[in-house]
Amino acid sequence: MDAEATIVSTALILPLFGALGVVALGRWPNLRDSWTIAIGLATFGSVARLVGPVMEGARPALVQPDWMPGLGLGFEVEPLGLLFGLVASGLWVLTSLYGFGYMRGHGEKNQTRFFACFALAIAAALGIAFSGDLITLFLFYELLTFSTYPLVTHAGTEQAVRAGRLYLGILVSTSVLFLLFAVLWTSVIAETLHFTPGGILEGQIEGKQAGLLLMFFAYGIGKAALMPFHRWLPAAMVAPTPVSALLHAVAVVKAGVFSVLKIAIYIFGIDFLASGGFSNVLMIVAAITILAASIHALSLDNLKARLAYSTISQLSYIVLGAALATSASMMGAGLHILMHALGKITLFFVAGAIYVVAHKTEVSQLDGLGRRMPFTFGAFCVASFSIIGLPPLGGAWSKWFLIQGAFDAGEPWMVVVFMASSLLSIGYLMPIVARGFFRPLPDGEEEGLDEAPLLMLLPLCTTALACFVIFFYANDVYRLLAPIVGLDGGS
Amino acid sequence: MNDFSVHLPILQVVIPLLAAPFCFILRKEAVVSVFTVLVGFACFAISMDLLAQVIDGDVLVYELGDWARPWGIEYRIDILNALLLVVVSSMAAVVFIAGPGQARRAIPEGRGYLFYSAALLTLTGLLGVTITGDVFNVFVFLEISSLSSYILIALGRSRRALMAAFSYLIMGTIGATFLLIGIGLMYQMTGTLNMVDMTERLRDAEQTRTIFVALAFVVVGISVKLAVFPLHQWLPNAYSFSPPLVSAFLASTATKVAYYLLIRFCLGLFGLTLVFEVVEIDVLLLPLSVMAMFVGSIAAIYQRDFKRLLAYSSIAQVGYMTLGLSLASEAGVAAGLIHVFNHALMKGALFLVAACVTWRMGGTRLDAMKGLGRRMPVTMAAMVVGGLALVGVPGTVGFVSKWALVSAALEKDAYLLGFLVMASSLLALVYVWKLVEIVYFQEPETGIERREPPLRLLVPTWILAGASIYFGVFSDFAVDVASRAAAQIFAAGM
Numbered sequence: 008m009d010a011e012a013t014i015v016s017t018a019l020i021l022p023l024f025g026a027l028g029v030v031a032l033g034r035w036p037n038l039r040d041s042w043t044i045a046i047g048l049a050t051f052g053s054v055a056r057l058v059g060p061v062m063e064g065a066r067p068a069l070v071q072p073d074w075m076p077g078l079g080l081g082f083e084v085e086p087l088g089l090l091f092g093l094v095a096s097g098l099w100v101l102t103s104l105y106g107f108g109y110m111r112g113h114g115e116k117n118q119t120r121f122f123a124c125f126a127l128a129i130a131a132a133l134g135i136a137f138s139g140d141l142i143t144l145f146l147f148y149e150l151l152t153f154s155t156y157p158l159v160t161h162a163g164t165e166q167a168v169r170a171g172r173l174y175l176g177i178l179v180s181t182s183v184l185f186l187l188f189a190v191l192w193t194s195v196i197a198e199t200l201h202f203t204p205g206g207i208l209e210g211q212i213e214g215k216q217a218g219l220l221l222m223f224f225a226y227g228i229g230k231a232a233l234m235p236f237h238r239w240l241p242a243a244m245v246a247p248t249p250v251s252a253l254l255h256a257v258a259v260v261k262a263g264v265f266s267v268l269k270i271a272i273y274i275f276g277i278d279f280l281a282s283g284g285f286s287n288v289l290m291i292v293a294a295i296t297i298l299a300a301s302i303h304a305l306s307l308d309n310l311k312a313r314l315a316y317s318t319i320s321q322l323s324y325i326v327l328g329a330a331l332a333t334s335a336s337m338m339g340a341g342l343h344i345l346m347h348a349l350g351k352i353t354l355f356f357v358a359g360a361i362y363v364v365a366h367k368t369e370v371s372q373l374d375g376l377g378r379r380m381p382f383t384f385g386a387f388c389v390a391s392f393s394i395i396g397l398p399p400l401g402g403a404w405s406k407w408f409l410i411q412g413a414f415d416a417g418e419p420w421m422v423v424v425f426m427a428s429s430l431l432s433i434g435y436l437m438p439i440v441a442r443g444f445f446r447p448l449p450d451g452e453e454e455g456l457d458e459a460p461l462l463m464l465l466p467l468c469t470t471a472l473a474c475f476v477i478f479f480y481a482n483d484v485y486r487l488l489a490p491i492v493g494l495d496g497g498s
Numbered sequence: 499m500n501d502f503s504v505h506l507p508i509l510q511v512v513i514p515l516l517a518a519p520f521c522f523i524l525r526k527e528a529v530v531s532v533f534t535v536l537v538g539f540a541c542f543a544i545s546m547d548l549l550a551q552v553i554d555g556d557v558l559v560y561e562l563g564d565w566a567r568p569w570g571i572e573y574r575i576d577i578l579n580a581l582l583l584v585v586v587s588s589m590a591a592v593v594f595i596a597g598p599g600q601a602r603r604a605i606p607e608g609r610g611y612l613f614y615s616a617a618l619l620t621l622t623g624l625l626g627v628t629i630t631g632d633v634f635n636v637f638v639f640l641e642i643s644s645l646s647s648y649i650l651i652a653l654g655r656s657r658r659a660l661m662a663a664f665s666y667l668i669m670g671t672i673g674a675t676f677l678l679i680g681i682g683l684m685y686q687m688t689g690t691l692n693m694v695d696m697t698e699r700l701r702d703a704e705q706t707r708t709i710f711v712a713l714a715f716v717v718v719g720i721s722v723k724l725a726v727f728p729l730h731q732w733l734p735n736a737y738s739f740s741p742p743l744v745s746a747f748l749a750s751t752a753t754k755v756a757y758y759l760l761i762r763f764c765l766g767l768f769g770l771t772l773v774f775e776v777v778e779i780d781v782l783l784l785p786l787s788v789m790a791m792f793v794g795s796i797a798a799i800y801q802r803d804f805k806r807l808l809a810y811s812s813i814a815q816v817g818y819m820t821l822g823l824s825l826a827s828e829a830g831v832a833a834g835l836i837h838v839f840n841h842a843l844m845k846g847a848l849f850l851v852a853a854c855v856t857w858r859m860g861g862t863r864l865d866a867m868k869g870l871g872r873r874m875p876v877t878m879a880a881m882v883v884g885g886l887a888l889v890g891v892p893g894t895v896g897f898v899s900k901w902a903l904v905s906a907a908l909e910k911d912a913y914l915l916g917f918l919v920m921a922s923s924l925l926a927l928v929y930v931w932k933l934v935e936i937v938y939f940q941e942p943e944t945g946i947e948r949r950e951p952p953l954r955l956l957v958p959t960w961i962l963a964g965a966s967i968y969f970g971v972f973s974d975f976a977v978d979v980a981s982r983a984a985a986q987i988f989a990a991g992m
Binding site for chain 2: 080142145146149150153160163168172175176179180183184187188191192194195
């Protein structure tokens with residue numbers, strides 16, 4: 008095994024090891040939490056060590072050949088997966104810090120189980136990120152669903168159990184009925200499941216059938232929350248906020264759209280997708296999801312629910328980017344995985360901080376709170392701008408490329424969709440900031456600084472800052488992704 | 499040494515056969531229980547050795563008393579029966595470990611030794627059915643295993659166990675009689691009882707109505723034993739009122755051997771052409787399998803008793819196996835055999851969990867299992883593993899089966915069928931998750947103190963649960979052996 012393969016296996020095994028450690032150290036909370044951070048940093052460190060080789064064109068691979076007949080358990084690190092792996096493992100560290108503050112500030116029970124499942128979920132997300140073929144991806148996709156179930160139902164209340172049922176019901180049924188079926192179908196017609204640059208389906212399938220297969224994949228990946236299979240996402244918001252933040256802004260949903268993107272690039276291939284015109288249905292579904300979810304978000308008063316619908320809308324940016332199938336749109340979609348993750352995790356962090364400090368969950372209760380929690384609301388403001396797509400924040404880049412991709416593909420209506428959605432996101436995000444800073448506090452509430460605990464404040468300011476910093480370093484991400492979407496490196 | 503190993507085929511059957519009366523005479527439970535475990539593992543070791551001898555395609559022939567066929571009975575071991583021998587004897591060995599853990603609570607006082615003797619006799623019968631190369635011998639061993647399994651079921655604490663055993667006896671006898679009539683007709687047409695001779699003569703014989711009728715009797719007779727929908731009525735009662743260890747043992751062995759018989763008779767004796775082209779049993783077997791998949795799973799969703807739920811799930815799982823056969827392809831039969839192996843592991847694990855629950859709570863009503871996740875975390879974790887395997891989550895043996903079966907269906911361009919298999923596995927998710935919610939999210943009715951069952955119950959439970967994961971990740975053993983077995987029997991069936 009060469010050095011890079013060793014790093015890959017380390018990165019995959021560390022979170023599992025971390026989960027075991029969390030269980031073993033459950034009796035000593037401080038030790039357990041330090042352990043989580045140490046493992047988190049180590050995992051992020053090993054993923055980061057892969058950046059250099061991958062930038063230079065290496066594709067570190069790891070194969071365990073005896074899983075299924077003719078189907079090994081294969082890992083291969085390519086730029087897109089590396090990006091997703093970096094996002095998931097990097098934000099894991101911050102979310103863990105935040106989670107300690109939240110869970111302790113809230114006096115939650117079963118924290119050991121919570122952090123153990125968290126680590127398992129990260130292991131699954133990394134498995135998805137580094138998967139070298141469809142069957143490995145499917146394995147970790149299901150593992151991610153089942154390892155996050157205890158997190159969603161953490162509260163153990165009737166409502167949580169019902170949400171868990173919806174979560175598992177939608178994610179598992181779509182994956183088994185559509186995704187697994189699509190995987191099997193692919194294996195029958197293409198006789199391989201390996202992620203291959205340029206795709207494996209060209210010439211094997213065409214026309215309506217190809218469109219059907221694409222839809223099977225898109226709907227089979229329920230984690231991408233395409234309508235009408237989006238209901239699990241808002242339901243899962245009953246989970247504690249760190250879960251919503253990491254899993255439902257980063258790991259779970261991004262695993263979904265990442266899979267869609269990866270299948271578009273490595274199974275269908277950009278050229279094949281662009282040639283057939285069979286991706287039109289997917290394009291329309293994604294566009295409808297973008298607009299409908301945004302409009303619905305406007306009407307919601309519950310802060311986390313509003314953010315959830317915003318997530319559904321933003322996820323479909325990435326799906327739409329994949330369906331447009333131009334180099335620029337794929338680049339935009341890839342960038343958006345990172346940019347949206349940074350922005351949305353900040354927003355969820357803020358929602359949790361507000362809940363812990365002021366016990367407020369509804370948008371209409373937030374009047375004047377920004378003056379009591381200036382840093383928290385400042386971070387919210389920055390992240391909102393990034394989601395909307397304003398420079399100088401990261402979100403501007405991904406939106407730029409997506410819109411350019413829509414032009415390249417000759418789909419002016421899709422440009423309109425992106426524009427309209429930006430306006431709608433101003434509509435559902437900005438009032439929150441405005442209320443916080445400009446409305447007077449309700450009667451009986453005191454002015455004066457009342458910020459969130461440092462363990463929560465620090466991560467949310469870090470991610471907000473990252474939204475800003477990444478604007479200037481977007482070129483590095485661009486260079487990482489450029490080879491796989493057929494663009495020249497560096498700009 | 500060499501002499502000894504030549505006799506392994508007969509030792510496979512004779513060891514448990516002799517051990518059974520020994521247990522009956524010895525009676526002292528402490529001694530008997532250890533002795534049974536030793537016998538179980540001896541059988542397991544022998545079967546592994548036999549498998550190793552035949553895996554490369556050689557057929558092992560053992561003539562009883564050195565009487566060559568057609569005068570004497572011969573044991574014939576190819577990959578197919580070697581695989582089944584391994585499944586049956588390994589499951590027996592693991593279940594026997596749990597023997598002393600449950601006997602006192604699930605079986606009326608002072609009758610423990612009956613459990614061991616009857617279980618060993620059942621094992622003898624099942625191994626004999628599998629190993630023999632003589633069709634009448636098949637019937638005899640089948641009766642040995644059936645009669646002793648009636649005793650096992652009747653050992654259940656509740657009075658309804660007697661009723662369950664009785665109705666199983668009626669159904670089982672009807673099945674065996676059908677089989678016997680079928681064998682009789684086959685004998686009439688061929689003049690031999692030896693499988694090899696019979697196969698040759700059946701291929702050459704004119705396809706007369708007698709042979710069609712023989713096929714019908716044999717298939718129906720075996721289907722009763724296999725609990726093919728709609729001949730499954732005996733199974734839920736038999737599995738839910740018998741002592742839990744008995745259910746674990748029978749569920750993971752008896753139906754598997756019946757499935758073996760179905761394959762042996764259909765492919766080995768009657769041959770592909772007759773079964774799938776002339777008589778076309780797949781026209782009937784395929785829809786019945788699909789019905790079983792759905793009816794069994796839907797019925798399982800509405801059960802209020804853990805063991806009953808598992809029993810109905812077994813009916814659905816048998817549907818997957820017969821579906822594999824009715825695809826009439828090598829890949830389909832291989833998928834069915836893979837599922838035989840895998841289902842034995844996961845259902846064995848789940849019934850052993852039921853044994854643990856019975857030990858702790860005195861019964862397996864779902865109401866009584868509320869909140870058990872906190873009271874018996876280690877046991878319930880095994881239940882989750884077994885449940886996930888039933889659903890067919892990747893990384894468990896269930897996924898390997900599902901993959902093999904759906905691939906086999908797609909290979910025959912049966913896309914709808916593949917889709918139905920997946921849809922039915924979602925029903926498994928419903929009943930498994932019903933269990934999970936009861937166990938983890940409902941408040942226990944009595945007390946919350948944590949108490950796991952003794953190790954002698956936990957260890958075998960986790961051996962099987964662990965195996966359900968291990969063979970789900972490293973599936974090449976089961977897949978390889980099953981594919982070879984299917985290829986060999988298919989070549990013979992041409």
